[in-house]
Amino acid sequence: MYKAMSEIKPIVNALKRSKVGAILLMIQIMITTAIVSNAAFIIYDRSTYLQQETGYPEDEILYFAITTFGEDIDLSQLFEETETTLREIPGVIDAAVIAALPLSGSGSASGFDTLPHDQHQNGDNRNVRAAYTTGDDHVLNTLGVKIAEGRDFRPEDIVVTNDPSMLAKVAIVSRAFAEEIFPDENAIGKTFYSGNTGVEIIGIVDTMKGPWLKDSRPNNVIIFPRVEARMYQNVAVRATAEDRASVRKSIEDKILAQYDKRVVINMRGMDEAKAGYNAADLLMLRMLVVLIVVLVMITALGIFGMTVFNINKRTRQIGTRRALGARKSAIVQYFLVENGLICLVGLFFGCIGAYYLGGMLLREYSLPALNNLYIVVTALSVLVVSLLSVLLPANRASNISPSIATRTI
């Protein structure tokens, strides 16, 4: 029986004798494979980043800032009353004055120690980076996060002060921070240090992100029970997702009605703040998707075009092969094998190219290391796309009548 694979040798020989088109196609397949596997990996990496669990009900939370210019009032007391006013708006679940807003791109971070500063020379201190913020006993409920271990803040924990040296003695931390600073032990009741001040961990929240998703420690967060009332003050409000829009409209009026020597600025949802923070990544992601689609389409069209061109050029040859006894399937297989060979060589160099391109992106742009699975899957997909692109014209070729052999001179 005739086997298409037995055609490999003459096909290779024939390709060697007219190689320009084949080489161009090889290069195209090579470039496509190298770029698409890296682009696909970056897309995967970025989209897991974009879809990561932040721990917050992003569509329920509103942020804004209040700038107070009236100097005839006690700010601490005003903000306490403001919180009460906000909590009374229908649809609002809770509201809290807060230092740094999660996922907003601005906040504070520092290193925290397992030993007080004075004892660093005596033993093994561990220093762990974390973002930190402050709030009262409503802050967890306002951010929509739950205590997993330990307890929430109580009113007596709250330090109300404008004195920066007055630090809180307890804190609630994210599990990522707890496990990093006290690995392999229960962090509840343990004390960590900021300088020489000890802070006891009283509660742990499973997941809550800091202000920067691209921080080296985006999951390490500390909340101190502390209220500072400032001229420029961030406030967070949580409402049910359905009521958030109406709450948003009424906030400013309620606040100004209470005291009008202040302005409400920069009102936004947590989801909007996150989207703004991630806008560049999303844009890049979309551009990469477009790049992949375009590259694959160009390759498919290139293969399609080259096959059509080859078939037109070889009409008489195909007719002759049919006259000499080729079945239609042998003609289809001929083009599949021919293209498959070109493709495999292109894929071979494409995989090497993908590997080096991945290495370069890792070095130059500190992207994560390319997972080789992406190269394999891309190579297989390119092979499938290329064989599919051949199939249609090859099928047409197999319908060329063998009588072409005698009818064309």
Next chain:
Amino acid sequence: MLSMKNISKVYQTEKVQTHALRDFTLEVSEGEFIAVTGPSGSGKTTFLNIAGMLESFTSGDFILDGVNVGQLNDNQRADLRNQKIGFIFQGFNLIPDLNLFENVEVPLRYRGIKSAERKRRIMECLEQVGLASRAKHLPQQLSGGQQQRVAIARALAGEPRFLLADEPTGNLDSLMARQVMELLEEINRNGSTIVMVTHDPELARRAPRNIQVVDGQIADFTLYQHGGASVPRKSNTVAAVNPMSVEV
């Protein structure tokens, strides 16, 4: 061996119907060498294509070596072409990207013959046409006559029962044409049945049996004795001169 009864072929194009063959009846027996002549457009190529199963026919019966061709599907026709028929074309139809060896190999690969046996047959056939030493050359490195000899080697390699040739010397000068003709005669002496379309009356006369096709029908046939002297078998051989006064 080859038997056509009342074969008709109608080409249907948008506006016109062309009756390329009508009630075409012919018997060819084993070992014959037939030259087919006739005016341009008379249906010679059509006849040859049907005989070689390159084209279907509209009506009639065609038995090739005991097989009723009308009942075969496309794959069966391809296999039968591969096994029983060798084609020689006016334009040689060698595959330009394959060297001579690989060109002769094409029909053998379709038949699934093993590599060693292929090699033996290819070299034997190239030997027979006097081009064994050039097996690695590409067709474009050869003269027209040499190319046609390679094409003949390709047709012979499958050891077909029939050789069908459509104006095999049409693209060759007279010297080369004679060489090709001598080759065909030698092949015929070795037992192959040959049907050859030609416009060259001199070459036609060298074939033992001549058929003239006019207007899609056999207008005349003449048997020549081996050795070249022509002996009219039928009284109306004048038809070769005056195709209009024919009787079938």
